[in-house]
Amino acid sequence: MTELEPHYAALPLEERVPIARQPVHAILDNIRSAFNVGSIFRTSDAGAVAHLHLCGMCAHPPHVKLEKTALGAFEYVPWTYHERTKDAVAAVRVQGVPVIAIEVTEDAIPLPDFAWPQPVAIMFGNEVTGIHPRNLARCDAIVRIPMHGYKNSINVATAYGIVLYHILQDWQGRTE
Numbered sequence: 001m002t003e004l005e006p007h008y009a010a011l012p013l014e015e016r017v018p019i020a021r022q023p024v025h026a027i028l029d030n031i032r033s034a035f036n037v038g039s040i041f042r043t044s045d046a047g048a049v050a051h052l053h054l055c056g057m058c059a060h061p062p063h064v065k066l067e068k069t070a071l072g073a074f075e076y077v078p079w080t081y082h083e084r085t086k087d088a089v090a091a092v093r094v095q096g097v098p099v100i101a102i103e104v105t106e107d108a109i110p111l112p113d114f115a116w117p118q119p120v121a122i123m124f125g126n127e128v129t130g131i132h133p134r135n136l137a138r139c140d141a142i143v144r145i146p147m148h149g150y151k152n153s154i155n156v157a158t159a160y161g162i163v164l165y166h167i168l169q170d171w172q173g174r175t176e
């Protein structure tokens with residue numbers, strides 16, 4: 001915990017200084033574990049993500065397990081629940097935001113090789129089945145995190161942190 005955290009968290013929502021949000025939108029396609037969604041909320045707060053779209057079976061506040069992992073981060077991160085992932089895609093597209101799937105497929109572009117548009121929406125999938133093929137087809141590109149071990153995928157909340165911070169670093173590098 002940082003020295004700033006207790007002070008900031010103690011302030012009522014309306015008294016908190018608005019922060020400059022990064023033009024990153026995240027779409028979670030049917031993530032099963034409330035703990036993963038909670039962890040993604042915390043990482044989204046850390047990266048000052050513009051908006052989190054929770055779709056289908058994703059837990060959404062109020063939810064006990066989510067609260068345990070998110071530690072209140074859903075109060076700081078703008079979020080919307082959609083029954084259908086396609087509605088989240090439509091909501092970002094209407095703002096002119098391209099949607100990039102983060103998924104392990106044969107034709108996916110390795111993360112370091114992708115030129116990240118700004119703004120961007122990143123889509124993540126279910127822990128077992130990944131992003132549904134119908135939703136994958138709605139995306140403008142597919143990007144994968146290179147895997148150097150024996151397994152071909154990692155925990156979705158871990159994948160989220162890697163990709164989010166890669167994007168922020170990529171954009172920072174381009175403006176320096």
Ligand SMILES: C[S@@+](CC[C@H](N)C(=O)[O-])C[C@H]1O[C@@H](n2cnc3c(N)ncnc32)[C@H](O)[C@@H]1O
Pocket residue numbers: 102103104123124125126127128129130131143144145146147152153154155156157159
């Ligand atoms: C555990 S994975 C889903 C299982 C995966 N389809 C498989 O066959 O192993 C859950 C989600 O995490 C993300 N993910 C995990 N590892 C990834 C990787 N190496 N590259 C891109 N996305 C990844 C994707 O969004 C994926 O839908």
